[in-house]
Amino acid sequence: MKFAPAAFVVPSRIRAIAVLADQHPGTLRLFYGEDSLPTPSFIKDAAHQAIDANLTFYTPNAGYPALRHAIADRVLDLHGVEIDPLREVVVTAGGMVALLLACQATVGAGDSAVVLTPLWPNVAAAIRVAGAEAIEVPLALGSEGFKLDFDRIEAAIQPNTRLLALASPGNPTAWTATLDDWRTLLEICERHNLWLLADGVYERIVFDGRVAPSPLSLPGARARTIIAQSFSKTYRMTGWRVGYAIAPPELALAMTNLQEFVVSHAPGIAQEAARVALIEGEPFILESQARYARHRQIALDRFRTMPGVTVPEPTGAFYVYPRLEGLADSYDFCRYLVEQKKVGLAPGNAFGQGGEGHIRLCFAVEEEILREALDRFEAGWDAYRQGQ
Numbered sequence: 001m002k003f004a005p006a007a008f009v010v011p012s013r014i015r016a017i018a019v020l021a022d023q024h025p026g027t028l029r030l031f032y033g034e035d036s037l038p039t040p041s042f043i044k045d046a047a048h049q050a051i052d053a054n055l056t057f058y059t060p061n062a063g064y065p066a067l068r069h070a071i072a073d074r075v076l077d078l079h080g081v082e083i084d085p086l087r088e089v090v091v092t093a094g095g096m097v098a099l100l101l102a103c104q105a106t107v108g109a110g111d112s113a114v115v116l117t118p119l120w121p122n123v124a125a126a127i128r129v130a131g132a133e134a135i136e137v138p139l140a141l142g143s144e145g146f147k148l149d150f151d152r153i154e155a156a157i158q159p160n161t162r163l164l165a166l167a168s169p170g171n172p173t174a175w176t177a178t179l180d181d182w183r184t185l186l187e188i189c190e191r192h193n194l195w196l197l198a199d200g201v202y203e204r205i206v207f208d209g210r211v212a213p214s215p216l217s218l219p220g221a222r223a224r225t226i227i228a229q230s231f232s233k234t235y236r237m238t239g240w241r242v243g244y245a246i247a248p249p250e251l252a253l254a255m256t257n258l259q260e261f262v263v264s265h266a267p268g269i270a271q272e273a274a275r276v277a278l279i280e281g282e283p284f285i286l287e288s289q290a291r292y293a294r295h296r297q298i299a300l301d302r303f304r305t306m307p308g309v310t311v312p313e314p315t316g317a318f319y320v321y322p323r324l325e326g327l328a329d330s331y332d333f334c335r336y337l338v339e340q341k342k343v344g345l346a347p348g349n350a351f352g353q354g355g356e357g358h359i360r361l362c363f364a365v366e367e368e369i370l371r372e373a374l375d376r377f378e379a380g381w382d383a384y385r386q387g388q
């Protein structure tokens with residue numbers, strides 16, 4: 001029997017390491033991008049109340065209006081931009097669905113999209129699932145860390161390119177775009193008439209300031225910018241499946257209509273919990289930022305002492321993404337680490353071009369786990385290098 005092209009989507013290598021870890025009990029799980037602590041109580045309490053209030057029914061495709069108003073209020077607070085909650089905000093079943101709907105509504109067969117890598121593989125996969133080609137352009141890694149290579153980006157754009165996609169803060173790079181970076185990217189998009197898909201799911205996990213810069217705040221950006229957002233990372237709500245997109249009204253409507261045929265809508269109970277998270281969550285975010293800053297330092301201090309390891313300083317998100325000298329197959333190394341040292345990390349080659357030779361460690365885990373994982377990693381790296 002014949003399969004559709006979408007059936008040939010390449011499985012995530014991060015998942016493959018997770019599956020391997022399940023077969024090796026006791027493996028420390030630092031491969032996924034999530035905190036090892038559960039959702040905070042004030043959000044869980046809101047969900048209990050939502051159940052008692054019978055928010056158990058279908059919701060509008062674009063989400064409850066009350067949540068969309070809360071999102072618009074927070075966007076105004078963080079980025080100084082007024083958006084129309086009912087015409088420009090689509091609540092989605094997680095950030096993944098925001099990205100998927102954005103791709104489905106803007107690219108299709110015969111089109112291409114430029115994706116700045118290394119990047120969480122699901123973005124390029126969403127482009128391919130929509131039937132388009134994903135053209136990867138790697139960030140440049142210099143002595144100061146990662147940065148954008150604008151000439152290379154512009155050179156990669158083809159006549160059929162419709163979209164430019166990137167995440168800031170980035171996963172796995174933990175690099176953050178400045179407002180000037182966004183301005184130049186926007187100019188490129190204007191010159192080539194492209195949509196700008198800006199994934200901001202880590203915008204509240206930053207080590208300098210309250211929020212990462214967003215293209216939303218640039219004049220003229222709104223007409224061609226799609227923001228993909230999530231409650232997963234900021235509020236430790238990965239399993240709740242609630243995120244949102246901000247897009248110009250016509251595109252937001254198209255994404256709303258599409259969502260009906262993908263998941264209909266985000267779960268109502270999770271939407272209400274997300275609303276309370278937005279309204280009451282600022283002190284929690286401050287605590288998380290301080291905790292992640294401590295963990296980042298622990299990881300950096302250790303990696304910097306290890307031979308053959310170069311580690312760019314993360315400016316956002318909760319990852320370190322060291323480069324390992326001479327590492328030719330990061331998937332093989334990560335498999336080795338699980339099987340021999342019981343520590344699970346994500347292989348750099350899971351993240352597209354420019355990813356090979358790196359591994360990604362998520363430091364959003366309890367401190368003892370992080371320290372133990374770093375010990376196991378160091379022993380594994382020493383042994384693996386000697387065996388190479």
Ligand SMILES: Cc1ncc(COP(=O)(O)O)c(C=O)c1O
Nearest residue numbers: 033094095096120167171230232
């Ligand atoms: C860059 C990036 N975007 C989007 C997502 C999707 O988040 P979720 O679907 O859990 O909301 C993730 C999750 O790892 C991510 O790293």
